[in-house]
Amino acid sequence: MILHYVPGSPYARMVRIAWRERGIAGITEHETTLRDPASDLLPHNPVGRVPTLVLADGTALTETLLILTHLDRLHAGPRLIPETPQGLAELGQVFGLLDGIAVWNRELRRPVHERSPGVIALEETRANRTATRLEAAPPTHATARLALACALGYCERRHTAWHWRHGRPALSAWFDSAAAAPLFQATLPPISGL
Ligand SMILES: N[C@@H](CCC(=O)N[C@@H](CS)C(=O)NCC(=O)O)C(=O)O
Structure with a gap:
């Protein structure tokens, strides 16, 4: 899985901290560009926002809360998405x-x-x-x-x-x-x- 991010994004920062805290394996990070027609994010995600998590089969997850929902399938620790x-x-x-x-x-x-x-x-x-x-x-x-x-x-x-x-x-x-x-x-x- 590749997590596309920019260092200035507070949304991407949440995901970057969350996967490390939960010890999820198999994620690498890629710094991309935003509001850039040549951005290497756009072929994966036409929305052009970070965070974007590209799965092994090419599925591109966008929206922080949806990415956290997916991350919860990959670890056994406390749920990232609240249950109450x-x-x-x-x-x-x-x-x-x-x-x-x-x-x-x-x-x-x-x-x-x-x-x-x-x-x-x-x-x-x-x-x-x-x-x-x-x-x-x-x-x-x-x-x-x-x-x-x-x-x-x-x-x-x-x-x-x-x-x-x-x-x-x-x-x-x-x-x-x-x-x-x-x-x-x-x-x-x-x-x-x-
Ligand atoms: N609702 C989105 C917001 C993400 C977002 O707005 N990210 C900004 C960076 S902080 C972005 O990618 N902006 C690019 C643009 O507006 O074109 C989420 O929860 O992930």
Whole structure:
């Protein structure tokens, strides 16, 4: 199996950490390019997003949660996909946070005159509302915690427009502790300047 990724992607980072943590054999990683008509990802996955996991028979899995679902067939450890409503709720909340941040970040990457202040305001409000909930109640499921660490890790280095730490000492301390893990340190995204 080949896991296509880019180092800046928080979604791909989750999968990169998850397969290592579960000790799944037979995965190699390939750094690809995005938004590039010559990307070597496109012949496998016309959607052109990472993470993409290409199986031995050529089947290309796209979407982080679907890849984690498949990885759960390959190990005997704790399930990556939560088995309780509480766990699913936690994971969904963090993905909602990250999806909103991705929309916000994409907006900031446009030329200034093409940005939508309305979209930026909506996503900033969504992110703050969700982070304030997480400050009071951090996730307990391991995959929701991994997803949150990757989401906040993205904000630390690639979406610094959001001052998520302000007024959130518990979430800040939680992240600092999660970020110290060796696999987290080994997959740090490059700083983007945004
Ligand atoms: N819903 C997808 C989101 C993945 C995603 O948006 N990945 C970004 C990198 S962080 C990507 O590949 N973007 C390429 C593009 O937008 O063309 C998932 O959960 O895997």
